[in-house]
Amino acid sequence: MSLPPLTPQIPRAYVDVHVIQTVPPANMNRDDQGNPKDAMYGGVRRSRVSSQAWKRATRMHFAQNRPEEDHATRTRGVAAALTEKLSTLPGVPDEESAARLATSLLAPLGIKAGKKAGDTAYLFFYGQRQLDRLATLITGRAPELLALSDKKREAAIAELGVQEIFRTEHPLEVALFGRMVADLASLRVDAATQVAHALSTHAVDLEFDYFTAVDDETRRRNETGAGMIGHIGFNSATLYRYATVGLHQLKHNLAAGREPNAAWPATVVGVREFVTSFARSVPSGYGNSFAHRTLPSLVAVVVRTDQPVNLVSAFEAPVRLDGESIAAISAMKLANEHAKVTERWGEPASYEAVVHAFDKEPATTVEEALGAGQSFPELLSGLEAHLDRTFSEGSA
The missing domain is CATH 1.10.8 (Helicase, Ruva Protein; domain 3)
Incomplete structure (x- = not known):
């Protein structure tokens, strides 16, 4: 039995998640040379963390908070x-x-x-x-x-x-991230989630940590010299991270084989858990060497019914290192880009909410574009309430 096609009774809606996060010296996601991945954007070299790396980190966060029988592999x-x-x-x-x-x-x-x-x-x-x-x-x-x-x-x-x-x-992870089996279309599950590569909002240079490791036994014998010498590439960056969840596709994936009335509550729970894990997860590469786990400076959710909108264009002109807070400037540029997109394209979001760590001018700019600042639990509860109110089972 194949899954039914998406129908007009399932309204198209997208939950966009925008994150500004500052990470100290780290090598979360390395390339084939062992150095942090990067990319050219806006004419300058940026720090980059691949979408695959952050999707896996998100899935691992799921696993920490769900019963083992609900896990996917x-x-x-x-x-x-x-x-x-x-x-x-x-x-x-x-x-x-x-x-x-x-x-x-x-x-x-x-x-x-x-x-x-x-x-x-x-x-x-x-x-x-x-x-x-x-x-x-x-x-x-x-x-x-x-x-x-x-x-x-x-x-x-x-x-x-x-x-x-x-x-x-x-399981939720398969419903969100999909399953691709190239030669067996019958086993394919279309992903409900798209995750962008995280990019620094500013230019970044690659640096190297030269290290030596002491052999405890040679030290005990009063011998000199290092037991090991090496180096690790790293950088530090304020990242813009973006992901979107197709509400209609997630419900479609979760409805397969379940009672119809169970699909919508499971969809809302799925969105909440994705936003939670995407915001709180961090790729673990070289974690013991750099202890780079941080929390975002800003998390915004925007519910749209036209199309997903990645706001990375806010950072095509890189944030300049002029002594101001890079995270604060990045947050203002993101807020201004969101307001500009809404005004020029005439497609206002049906819901906007933001958690941020700023005050004074950055706070004002962010809240004028994305609503009053709130706590992360309040953001999640408000998002759930909006989805239930706007896309209830009766209309979905």
């Missing part, structure tokens, strides 16, 4: 995970038998095998509950299935609806 080792689960079923005598059953259960999906035995050719994104449902299909039937030849076992399992399990009841 992206791996080549789905067969190994299923084998481990099946080995605990009654009637499965050993790991080899569990592996045979796992191979037969995954065969209807048509996923290509990888080079390493037991691996798939690509990363496969699935939920723990989906794997549990897969194991449930053969609970009590393991001895019967193991007695069959491989070909007959796969034929018997093909009638059990294996594909349907991975088309329905998606």
